């Protein structure tokens with residue numbers, strides 16, 4: 381007789397008769413196809429003790445021997461004669477990520493429900509007098525990531541007092557993203573920035589580089605130095621205009637965010653970064669409806685990508701019961717509505733949130749189809765994919781492209 385011991389840093393994911401064994405310490409893994417004998421062993425490994433007594437007859441099974449050599453070669457456990465031990469050892473059961481019975485809602489602690497918030501994005505207005513060189517990006521990229529949302533035909537802006545009341549209600553230490561339209565044309569921008577100075581939160585102002593051309597109020601330029609600024613840059617790029625505007629932000633903590641639609645944009649942004657020795661930047665792919673090939677080549681996830689990320693067991697469990705892309709995030713739009721993402725219906729109005737904030741957050745946590753919770757293990761075809769708990773979470777890209785699996789693994 382033998383003992384098989386599998387270490388507690390190993391996780392499994394089971395889809396039909398296939399099981400992925402995953403070592404959270406070094407990302408080594410293998411896939412096992414279950415037969416009757418193996419099924420029994422797996423049940424025991426995931427129930428009370430991951431030390432399982434193995435009868436000699438099972439060891440005669442070729443599939444079982446392959447399983448044992450995988451476990452030992454990938455440092456996931458060992459197989460040893462019982463006589464070697466004084467008594468049966470205990471090893472905590474290994475985590476079965478496909479077991480829905482293990483599901484507990486760790487976010488639902490009523491007293492601390494607002495502490496689930498971690499990032500709030502506020503669109504102060506939705507208009508601008510700037511003539512953007514890339515109108516589509518300026519008016520549509522907000523659906524994919526933090527970017528300007530221009531709709532000059534249906535202008536609106538928030539009331540500064542209500543914005544400040546809203547911010548006052550939220551926990552300290554969450555990040556605030558401040559966006560527009562053109563935030564520099566928000567009527568009360570200096571009042572808002574003055575007031576924001578007293579908060580310890582991380583506050584990021586997102587400003588399109590072309591919006592900076594018209595700024596000539598020295599007081600505002602001085603105020604900007606107190607915040608993190610993301611300068612939004614799209615193509616075609618007016619390099620002179622960008623360089624000139626960056627000079628205005630000397631000694632300001634800024635990051636350039638390049639919106640790239642194809643390889644040419646990507647190369648141009650690389651050249652700009654190299655030539656100006658830019659140290660803080662981001663290059664964000666923008667789906668414009670015509671660049672699926674660019675996305676297939678550069679954004680779609682491959683099996684190689686999946687195993688490049690190191691996850692702890694806690695992170696894997698969180699990935700399975702929530703969606704880290706959206707969890708903890710709210711958007712306050714310039715029309716006064718709150719969203720968890722622009723692909724979902726409004727959660728409520730700002731006024732209702734001020735009165736019932738706990739109820740609104742609680743709904744996002746308990747509703748399994750909310751943006752905060754819904755993730756790949758629950759949706760087709762990813763729910764049949766053995767890698768679903770290791771994959772990147774569902775994001776706005778899947779929604780804008782209209783395909784749940786942006787990967788090269790499943791067609």
Ligand code: SF4
Nearest residue numbers: 762765768771785787
């Ligand atoms: S099928 Fe879904 S879960 Fe699997 S690799 Fe593709 S995107 Fe990820």
